Amino acid sequence: MTLSKKSKTAKVLRNVKKNKAARIKHSKLKKKTAILLWVPVVHAGYIKFFEENGGDAFVIGKTLVEDYPRLERDIRAVDPKHIAKSLSTILRRKVQVLDKKIQVFAKKYPRVVMAAEEMSETVAKKFLLKNEVEYKPAFLRWDKKISDTENKIDPHRKISVDALHKELVLRAKLEGSKSPDWWRQIGALLVRNGKVLTSGHNKHLPHLRHQDSFGDPRMNYDYGEAPNTYLSIHAEAHALVLAARQGIKTEGADMFVSIFPCSNCARLISQSGVKRVYYGGGYSMLEGEKVLKDAGIEIVLVQ
Ligand SMILES: [Zn+2]
Numbered sequence: 001m002t003l004s005k006k007s008k009t010a011k012v013l014r015n016v017k018k019n020k021a022a023r024i025k026h027s028k029l030k031k032k033t034a035i036l037l038w039v040p041v042v043h044a045g046y047i048k049f050f051e052e053n054g055g056d057a058f059v060i061g062k063t064l065v066e067d068y069p070r071l072e073r074d075i076r077a078v079d080p081k082h083i084a085k086s087l088s089t090i091l092r093r094k095v096q097v098l099d100k101k102i103q104v105f106a107k108k109y110p111r112v113v114m115a116a117e118e119m120s121e122t123v124a125k126k127f128l129l130k131n132e133v134e135y136k137p138a139f140l141r142w143d144k145k146i147s148d149t150e151n152k153i154d155p156h157r158k159i160s161v162d163a164l165h166k167e168l169v170l171r172a173k174l175e176g177s178k179s180p181d182w183w184r185q186i187g188a189l190l191v192r193n194g195k196v197l198t199s200g201h202n203k204h205l206p207h208l209r210h211q212d213s214f215g216d217p218r219m220n221y222d223y224g225e226a227p228n229t230y231l232s233i234h235a236e237a238h239a240l241v242l243a244a245r246q247g248i249k250t251e252g253a254d255m256f257v258s259i260f261p262c263s264n265c266a267r268l269i270s271q272s273g274v275k276r277v278y279y280g281g282g283y284s285m286l287e288g289e290k291v292l293k294d295a296g297i298e299i300v301l302v303q
Helices: 003-032 044-052 069-073 080-091 102-108 118-127 144-148 163-176 210-214 235-245 263-270 288-294
Strands: 033-037 056-060 095-098 111-115 132-136 158-160 187-192 195-201 254-257 276-279 298-302
Touching (some): 033 118, 044 080, 102 118, 163 187, 163 195, 163 276, 163 298, 235 254, 235 263, 263 288, 288 298
Parallel strands (some): 033 056, 056 095, 158 298, 254 276, 276 298
Antiparallel strands (some): 187 195, 187 254
């Protein structure tokens, strides 16, 4: 073999090695990433999440989340085995249940893509401490984190410094002070053309001191937690039912509240015909703000 032939052969061999190395590197890169989700039910959001993210697909198995008895309250929850099977069929891609073999998984997949939600963080913080975990924002279910989030109300909202509006919010606060609730006192006024039609505050039923005698489930929660757990009638609901009782039309009226309505009251207000909600502060929880806006209700912060 001549020298030039020898160097040509060497070059070819080098290229073969290079390509092989590139192929291995490529397949390693592909292997490196896994998508891991907690999927209680199959719905479009989960399917989209898997479709939009490359890598080997996994659903979180039961043993990884057994510290979370709260999950068992989700009556919709399907066994992860069935979830994986149906997702594999829908996605035409292998979806596996990740259970006891999470240590092997953690070594095999340095990079793990998860949805930014409570269960992802729980599993990652416990089992994937050395992995690069990417949390992608996605609304898949009402996890505890989302349910408790105090959503900042749209900063582009209207702000009023009108003297009459200020006076009415103050009156709503005074109405709230009538509440015997140990936790918080909220007032609401139904108003038309600046005239107060009805006023309500949050109170326990069937009598004002009911919670003093029988306790209150709210005692289990801190401020902002479990916003839908309460035994009282809320101020906004109180003002609206008083209007119904007295035959006062709510269509086209305004509502003044000491703090931003909770999502239950927002739903009630959205169906009442109220056109504007003036509030003195607070935050929107769950989908309260959206419900009001979708109903075409103007939201005005009174400062
Ligand atoms: Zn409420």
